[in-house]
Amino acid sequence: MAAEPKLGTKIFYKIGEVSEIAKLPPYVLRFWESQFSFLKPQKSRGHQRLYLQRDVEAILEIKRMLYEEGYTIAGLQRFWTRRGRHGKRKVAPRELAKRIRGDLRAILKLLESYET
Numbered sequence: 001m002a003a004e005p006k007l008g009t010k011i012f013y014k015i016g017e018v019s020e021i022a023k024l025p026p027y028v029l030r031f032w033e034s035q036f037s038f039l040k041p042q043k044s045r046g047h048q049r050l051y052l053q054r055d056v057e058a059i060l061e062i063k064r065m066l067y068e069e070g071y072t073i074a075g076l077q078r079f080w081t082r083r084g085r086h087g088k089r090k091v092a093p094r095e096l097a098k099r100i101r102g103d104l105r106a107i108l109k110l111l112e113s114y115e116t
Contacts, residue, residue, distance in 0.1 A: 012050040036080060045114070052103070
């Protein structure tokens, strides 16, 4: 089993960076966006896709489930739908605070980019 790719401390990742991290071509990432409603990267003013760390983690999870566990796209869609409705995992308050803080930083950075 290959070592899991390391994510940095960046707030946003461009599609090329995500492609390198996941070792997938960009067209696969764009296709997955059309298949999984929760994969909606933000767009910069130049219309570049900006993925958050949680998006990259979801992409790595999708890749693992497709290529290692043998799921189909349709099977994964059902899995994620059920997980979203029934299988939400309890998140520790500290982890939730960390996620919210990251999201707020991402929003702030995006707003600051419009001020310049």
